[in-house]
Amino acid sequence: MSGPVLEPCLCVIFGATGDLMRRKLLPAIYHLAVQGSLPRQYAILGVSLEAEIDDTKFRGLARQALETTGAFDREPSAAWCDDCLHYQPIGQGDAAAFQALAARIAGLEQTCGLPGNRVFYLALPPEAFPSIISALGEAGLNRSAGWTRLVIEKPFGHDLASARQLNGLAHQYFDEAQIYRIDHYLGKDTVQNLMAFRFGNALFESAWNRDHIERVLITVAEELGIEGRGAYYETAGALRDMVQNHLTQLLTLTAMEVPSAFEADAIRFEKVKVLRSMAPIRPDDAVFGQYTRSEKGRPALPAYREEPRVAPDSKTETYVALRLSIDSWRWQGVPFILRTGKRLPCRLSQIIITFRRPPVSVFKFSNGRTAHPNVLTITLQPNEGFDLTFEVKTPGQPISLRTQHMDFRYADVFGALPEAYQTLLLDVLEGDQTLFVHASEAEASWQLYAPMLERRGPPDPYPAGSWGPAEARRLLGDEAPAE
Numbered sequence: 001m002s003g004p005v006l007e008p009c010l011c012v013i014f015g016a017t018g019d020l021m022r023r024k025l026l027p028a029i030y031h032l033a034v035q036g037s038l039p040r041q042y043a044i045l046g047v048s049l050e051a052e053i054d055d056t057k058f059r060g061l062a063r064q065a066l067e068t069t070g071a072f073d074r075e076p077s078a079a080w081c082d083d084c085l086h087y088q089p090i091g092q093g094d095a096a097a098f099q100a101l102a103a104r105i106a107g108l109e110q111t112c113g114l115p116g117n118r119v120f121y122l123a124l125p126p127e128a129f130p131s132i133i134s135a136l137g138e139a140g141l142n143r144s145a146g147w148t149r150l151v152i153e154k155p156f157g158h159d160l161a162s163a164r165q166l167n168g169l170a171h172q173y174f175d176e177a178q179i180y181r182i183d184h185y186l187g188k189d190t191v192q193n194l195m196a197f198r199f200g201n202a203l204f205e206s207a208w209n210r211d212h213i214e215r216v217l218i219t220v221a222e223e224l225g226i227e228g229r230g231a232y233y234e235t236a237g238a239l240r241d242m243v244q245n246h247l248t249q250l251l252t253l254t255a256m257e258v259p260s261a262f263e264a265d266a267i268r269f270e271k272v273k274v275l276r277s278m279a280p281i282r283p284d285d286a287v288f289g290q291y292t293r294s295e296k297g298r299p300a301l302p303a304y305r306e307e308p309r310v311a312p313d314s315k316t317e318t319y320v321a322l323r324l325s326i327d328s329w330r331w332q333g334v335p336f337i338l339r340t341g342k343r344l345p346c347r348l349s350q351i352i353i354t355f356r357r358p359p360v361s362v363f364k365f366s367n368g369r370t371a372h373p374n375v376l377t378i379t380l381q382p383n384e385g386f387d388l389t390f391e392v393k394t395p396g397q398p399i400s401l402r403t404q405h406m407d408f409r410y411a412d413v414f415g416a417l418p419e420a421y422q423t424l425l426l427d428v429l430e431g432d433q434t435l436f437v438h439a440s441e442a443e444a445s446w447q448l449y450a451p452m453l454e455r456r457g458p459p460d461p462y463p464a465g466s467w468g469p470a471e472a473r474r475l476l477g478d479e480a481p482a483e
């Protein structure tokens with residue numbers, strides 16, 4: 001794979017024994033290595049609390065992880081683990097541990113011939129972000145002989161106040177240009193293609209406004225429940241876990257104005273403008289739900305309240321539907337409906353743009369049917385691609401119309417798409433912040449949902465495996481697609 005020539009660097013990954021490292025980061029790094037996309041010289045230093053692990057044990061764990069994820073090709077990856085992976089424990093993370101870490105970094109850079117370019121990737125539980133950022137800063141690891149970049153996983157705060165606090169702390173030691181806030185949805189090719197689709201096709205961009213679009217529905221549905229993450233989910237809920245970040249990213253990319261250039265500052269500026277134009281969300285425009293037990297499937301699906309480490313009287317929402325309005329010349333009066341939930345009938349991420357019907361119907365049908373609106377469906381996963389409906393006349397008399405589909409599937413043309421983390425890791429190494437969330441964007445997004453977080457009522461029940469509470473149909477309209 002050809003790409004920009006990347007500068008030699010050291011990647012220090014905090015949380016190196018965690019799930020994200022095992023399932024996503026390691027396989028992504030290994031794939032990039034096999035493709036020859038990484039810098040000519042680099043090293044990975046895994047960091048976690050665990051003092052019982054050393055380089056050898058860490059490499060063994062990494063090999064196991066690669067085997068489990070199917071990315072393993074025994075000889076090369078065993079050698080790759082031995083050559084490239086290193087481990088450093090930080091125990092309780094005190095100043096002495098960070099001085100030892102700084103010494104280890106300097107030693108590795110010397111033995112591997114690295115010039116002092118460093119990535120610090122925080123694949124940590126969110127509560128550990130502040131202490132690790134401060135410790136890095138206090139140990140002088142926020143600056144180096146080369147560049148230093150700080151990658152922060154989601155969630156970025158759990159409300160407006162905590163996001164502001166985290167930004168304040170990060171900015172105490174790092175410039176905004178050094179900080180990469182991850183929302184892995186932005187790493188998906190199909191999400192980036194939203195911009196290519198809009199700004200590379202004058203046909204659609206000229207119709208991308210209130211004159212031609214009736215409504216926008218953004219769905220991120222998950223078939224799975226909370227998969228043993230009860231303790232985390234009880235403190236989060238669907239609004240924090242999915243809406244504030246992933247769905248809001250899809251919303252801003254769909255609604256943003258054309259940026260002045262395809263570069264980080266211009267794009268992120270336009271996305272923040274969308275968030276600042278959002279009308280306050282009215283209580284009537286929000287529906288919260290929680291899944292209940294369903295005996296329909298085999299095996300039966302448990303209720304959220306029956307999941308491990310969930311309170312039996314929990315009021316945490318596992319479903320949200322919102323109707324949002326954007327007070328801008330482009331979008332005034334066009335509802336943007338967001339919905340997401342766990343234990344829905346299938347896994348699906350999709351944006352449905354419903355265009356306006358012809359203002360006057362010249363066709364009169366005996367059955368009272370009028371022409372259907374054109375509908376553009378952008379599917380982000382699975383079966384990534386587009387689908388556009390249009391009306392055609394069926395042959396013969398009397399005249400009648402039928403809705404036909406024109407579609408495009410990525411897999412048919414391009415084969416498998418790269419994993420989001422491969423794209424994002426390469427962008428960090430390249431220093432391209434386009435697909436990362438700016439400080440002001442993170443705060444504007446929390447600001448939009450802050451009133452909702454405060455006044456969420458008890459969620460409406462919905463059976464596991466259904467499309468959410470009946471109450472949500474009020475927001476979704478009669479023709480809620482994908483049902």
Ligand SMILES: NC(=O)c1ccc[n+]([C@@H]2O[C@H](COP(=O)([O-])OP(=O)(O)OC[C@H]3O[C@@H](n4cnc5c(N)ncnc54)[C@H](OP(=O)(O)O)[C@@H]3O)[C@@H](O)[C@H]2O)c1
Pocket residue numbers: 014015016017018019020021023024047048049050090093122123124125126128132153154155184
């Ligand atoms: N897992 C995913 O698929 C996924 C997807 C998207 C985003 N994320 C985000 O990625 C982050 C990590 O998630 P995860 O699922 O990997 O969590 P995890 O499985 O609980 O792993 C956490 C890791 O952080 C280490 N750790 C905990 N506290 C630490 C501290 N104070 N200093 C240094 N290391 C510390 C743990 O080390 P010990 O084992 O030594 O305690 C462990 O290696 C979270 O912010 C999560 O929201 C995860």
